[in-house]
Amino acid sequence: MGSALLLAACDQPATDGEVVEVPITQADPVATATTAAPADDYGATPMDERVAVLGLLNKRNNVAEEIELKPGESREVGPVIVRVSACERTAPWEMPQQTGAFVQVDIRGRGEAQHRRVFSGWMFVESPSLNVVEHPIYDVWVKDCTMRFPGEEGSAAAAPTPSGTPAARPSAAPTAAPEAVAAADPAPDA
Incomplete structure (x- = not known):
């Protein structure tokens, strides 16, 4: 806010020790909305x-x-x-x-x-x-x-598991159709 006052006085003519009052205007609502504190933990x-x-x-x-x-x-x-x-x-x-x-x-x-x-x-x-x-x-x-964040409600990793059953962990290995595997790895010639 203090820097806004200093910058607002920049377009005023220079004076010799004279105090110039600059009116304080309302802040730009668009700028305020983008610089305001974020919502509590999103x-x-x-x-x-x-x-x-x-x-x-x-x-x-x-x-x-x-x-x-x-x-x-x-x-x-x-x-x-x-x-x-x-x-x-x-x-x-x-x-x-x-x-x-x-x-x-x-x-x-x-x-x-x-x-x-x-x-x-x-x-x-x-x-x-x-x-x-x-x-x-x-x-x-x-x-x-x-705890949860927005968007995690539908993910399997964040969803609670039914009592007594462990959460299924996805494999890190990529899955491919059997014909794609066969085409990528041809059998050696005899």
Whole structure:
């Protein structure tokens, strides 16, 4: 806005120390619409409907648990309290693809009355070593953030699977008709 005032005064004649008032006009609605802040996550799942999937490992007894929390929720597992404040996944059209959650981990040690914060920050599935819970007994990591973007509703990858059946994963190998394969790879002459 300040630069608009400076540029608006450019067509005024130069004066010797005289203050020139320039009227402020309404901003161009087309320019404002293209430079306005984007819509909240481009129509993605609202934050309170997302679900972060975390892993919790007790290194002493090798017991691992999967914890599902919505942002704002916390769960106490033994002496560990895990809180999730946010859960994000990049849109399918953005690169690089990243999935993360803002996690806080509080642990109560033996003989301690209060929990002590051992971690507070973002954790990413693709970069687990970026932010690590540094604790000798417990390890916490992000596995997934369940959310959707517009256009994903119809895709098989984003659709939930019926309970008890795994999602079918498409093969990476191209599929071709048998006659196309036979024509491309002729039999050796005898």
